[in-house]
Amino acid sequence: MRDCGKCNACCIIFPISEIKKERNTKCKYLDGSCTIYATRPKTCSSYDCSWLKGNLMENERPDLSGLIVTNSIIESVGPVSTVHVVYEDLIEQGTIGSLLLNRLIKEENEIVMFQKLTGNVSVLGRPENIKNFMAKAVEVREQRIQ
Numbered sequence: 001m002r003d004c005g006k007c008n009a010c011c012i013i014f015p016i017s018e019i020k021k022e023r024n025t026k027c028k029y030l031d032g033s034c035t036i037y038a039t040r041p042k043t044c045s046s047y048d049c050s051w052l053k054g055n056l057m058e059n060e061r062p063d064l065s066g067l068i069v070t071n072s073i074i075e076s077v078g079p080v081s082t083v084h085v086v087y088e089d090l091i092e093q094g095t096i097g098s099l100l101l102n103r104l105i106k107e108e109n110e111i112v113m114f115q116k117l118t119g120n121v122s123v124l125g126r127p128e129n130i131k132n133f134m135a136k137a138v139e140v141r142e143q144r145i146q
């Protein structure tokens with residue numbers, strides 16, 4: 001496992017219900033690093049972004065790429081990469097962030113849930129991947145309704 005180093009992107013972007021922290025707001029306990037590290041909420045201590053797990057390149061750390069990538073699996077539907085924008089200026093064309101996003105979108109069997117700072121979410125990926133993903137999602141929803 002890597003070390004977060006100077007990154008504290010998830011302490012800004014994510015809502016943390018235990019400490020009533022809203023999304024896109026710097027945590028009140030963040031002062032360079034977490035000032036309550038030993039007793040931080042479980043939501044914080046249990047979170048590892050994709051970069052921290054070693055799934056992205058060294059220079060794609062969220063504070064450098066402007067993107068937090070989280071890998072997860074939606075039951076019966078498949079793997080998803082959720083990508084949160086942290087710093088919009090870092091994802092302009094030709095930057096590390098834009099190259100990272102383009103790579104994820106083009107990857108085989110990859111579905112990207114792309115969340116902007118406004119909170120708007122877009123589903124990105126190869127057209128065939130999106131089609132398969134949506135079909136499976138509808139199938140799962142119908143099975144749950146029956």
Ligand code: SF4
Nearest residue numbers: 004007008009010049
């Ligand atoms: S976004 Fe990832 S690398 Fe950055 S502080 Fe959070 S877990 Fe660590």
Ligand code: SF4
Nearest residue numbers: 011027029030034044
């Ligand atoms: S409590 Fe600590 S780890 Fe959790 S969001 Fe705040 S600064 Fe980050």
